[in-house]
Amino acid sequence: MQQINVIGGGLAGSEAAYAIANCGVKVKLWEMRPNNNTPVHQTSNLAELVCSNSLKSELIDTSQGLLKKEMSILGSLLLKCAESTKVPAGSALAVDRELFSKEVTKTLEATPNIEIIRDEVTELDHNQINLICTGPLTSKTLHESLQKLTGEENLYFFDAVAPSITAESLDKTKVFKASRYNKGTADYYNCPFTEEEYNDFYQNLIKSDIKQGHSVDKKLYFSGCMPIEVIAHGGIDSLRYGPLRPVGLIDPRTGQQPYAVLQLRQEDRDGNIYGLVGFQTRLKWGEQDKVFRLIPGLEQAEFIRYGVMHRNTFINSPKLLLPTLQLKQNENIFFAGQITGVEGYMESAVTGIIAGINAVRYIKKMPLMYPNRFTMTGALIDFITTSESKDFQPINANFGLIPPLEERIKNKKERYKQYSNRAIKATKKFSELFLSNL
Numbered sequence: 266m267q268q269i270n271v272i273g274g275g276l277a278g279s280e281a282a283y284a285i286a287n288c289g290v291k292v293k294l295w296e297m298r299p300n301n302n303t304p305v306h307q308t309s310n311l312a313e314l315v316c317s318n319s320l321k322s323e324l325i326d327t328s329q330g331l332l333k334k335e336m337s338i339l340g341s342l343l344l345k346c347a348e349s350t351k352v353p354a355g356s357a358l359a360v361d362r363e364l365f366s367k368e369v370t371k372t373l374e375a376t377p378n379i380e381i382i383r384d385e386v387t388e389l390d391h392n393q394i395n396l397i398c399t400g401p402l403t404s405k406t407l408h409e410s411l412q413k414l415t416g417e418e419n420l421y422f423f424d425a426v427a428p429s430i431t432a433e434s435l436d437k438t439k440v441f442k443a444s445r446y447n448k449g450t451a452d453y454y455n456c457p458f459t460e461e462e463y464n465d466f467y468q469n470l471i472k473s474d475i476k477q478g479h480s481v482d483k484k485l486y487f488s489g490c491m492p493i494e495v496i497a498h499g500g501i502d503s504l505r506y507g508p509l510r511p512v513g514l515i516d517p518r519t520g521q522q523p524y525a526v527l528q529l530r531q532e533d534r535d536g537n538i539y540g541l542v543g544f545q546t547r548l549k550w551g552e553q554d555k556v557f558r559l560i561p562g563l564e565q566a567e568f569i570r571y572g573v574m575h576r577n578t579f580i581n582s583p584k585l586l587l588p589t590l591q592l593k594q595n596e597n598i599f600f601a602g603q604i605t606g607v608e609g610y611m612e613s614a615v616t617g618i619i620a621g622i623n624a625v626r627y628i629k630k631m632p633l634m635y636p637n638r639f640t641m642t643g644a645l646i647d648f649i650t651t652s653e654s655k656d657f658q659p660i661n662a663n664f665g666l667i668p669p670l671e672e673r674i675k676n677k678k679e680r681y682k683q684y685s686n687r688a689i690k691a692t693k694k695f696s697e698l699f700l701s702n703l
């Protein structure tokens with residue numbers, strides 16, 4: 266029987282290799298460290314956590330708690346290793362970083378059917394089945410090969426993301442729906458500023474940027490995606506003539522054009538998630554949390570993603586991937602992890618399980634499968650494979666991705682609990698079919 270190449274021994278690659286090997290299929294797991302390092306990995310361990318040691322909440326009424334529950338139903342290796350290396354962290358699952366990745370490495374080394382090869386993959390062997398899990402810091406040479414495979418315009422190297430919030434957390438008494446100059450349908454939420462509100466927001470934005478110690482004149486940014494705090498340093502009116510320009514927008518409550526306006530654009534099919542238009546930023550998350558709440562209508566905003574500007578290799582999944590995590594143009598090639606446009610440790614890991622098992626099903630000529638949108642895993646896969654490809658940006662797990670319940674539940678905690686109950690039931694049913702007869 267054919268073997269599978271898993272390229273990249275990070276979070277997704279480790280899960281994928283383990284899932285495949287446990288189905289009795291041989292895996293070559295390629296990891297370029299320690300010979301060739303990334304700018305952030307510190308060790309040669311597999312599944313190294315590059316930053317925080319937290320795998321986030323374990324509470325079942327949170328999106329991260331639900332995701333972990335689904336992963337455990339799907340037989341996650343990383344969760345088993347996290348259990349045996351965890352450190353106290355309240356309701357979160359946090360691990361001793363070093364022990365955790367050592368435990369993953371030891372387990373994979375001892376698992377029959379896995380051969381670990383410490384070498385960089387620079388080209389894909391198209392006669393073999395390949396699962397690409399090389400993450401946000403994919404090596405330069407492989408990046409170039411992937412550019413040839415996917416088309417240069419479909420492989421991103423840099424992430425400049427504006428924050429996103431849930432629609433339900435908006436103060437609807439303050440915002441209004443309209444499109445500029447009434448062109449098309451009224452698809453945008455608009456947050457209108459008075460002069461006083463604008464000045465207050467402006468001063469706080471500048472202050473938090475200076476506090477963070479950024480130099481104003483760094484010419485690091487691409488035109489069209491300048492961080493708002495850098496635009497703001499151009500003068501008090503720079504935002505009013507830039508991302509906060511009010512022209513063509515009339516507030517129906519006053520019948521007037523506001524002093525400045527922030528527009529929010531829908532980001533998901535169901536209209537649960539909205540992005541702050543033109544608000545790419547490198548402010549620290551805590552600062553974003555404080556300053557962006559000064560925007561009228563966003564006082565109680567629930568941020569499902571903060572703005573970031575960093576190196577991040579990811580493909581245009583809506584254009585390139587099937588929901589089975591195969592490349593549309595070559596079904597021998599699977600992708601998993603952050604390179605698909607999911608973001609976060611556990612989000613990356615869970616796609617490794619789905620892609621790994623699907624690669625096995627592919628070899629065994631069994632139908633390929635993926636969980637439905639009622640599950641957090643299925644909702645993430647649905648988002649990355651069906652979003653508008655033109656505006657595609659990476660996403661964390663969040664309840665905004667999951668279709669609403671039939672019954673309307675006002676209490677958020679209770680509602681999320683019900684989402685989770687429904688998702689767990691669906692995951693159990695899915696995993697029975699997905700993992701059987703392998």
Ligand SMILES: Cc1cc2nc3c(=O)[nH]c(=O)nc-3n(C[C@H](O)[C@H](O)[C@H](O)COP(=O)(O)OP(=O)(O)OC[C@H]3O[C@@H](n4cnc5c(N)ncnc54)[C@H](O)[C@@H]3O)c2cc1C
Pocket residue numbers: 272273274275276277278295296297298302303305306312313314315316317318384385386387398399400401402403404407601602603604608609610611613614
């Ligand atoms: C600086 C930084 C900080 C982050 N902090 C957090 C955080 O605190 N919390 C969080 O949830 N998420 C965080 N993330 C996001 C994300 O969760 C992690 O990057 C996560 O590790 C992604 O998992 P992955 O398996 O896709 O990639 P990785 O875990 O990065 O694994 C990819 C592996 O592929 C290897 N590789 C690359 N190219 C090749 C090649 N050509 N041949 C062979 N091997 C190769 C790499 O050495 C690496 O081991 C962070 C990301 C970055 C870049």
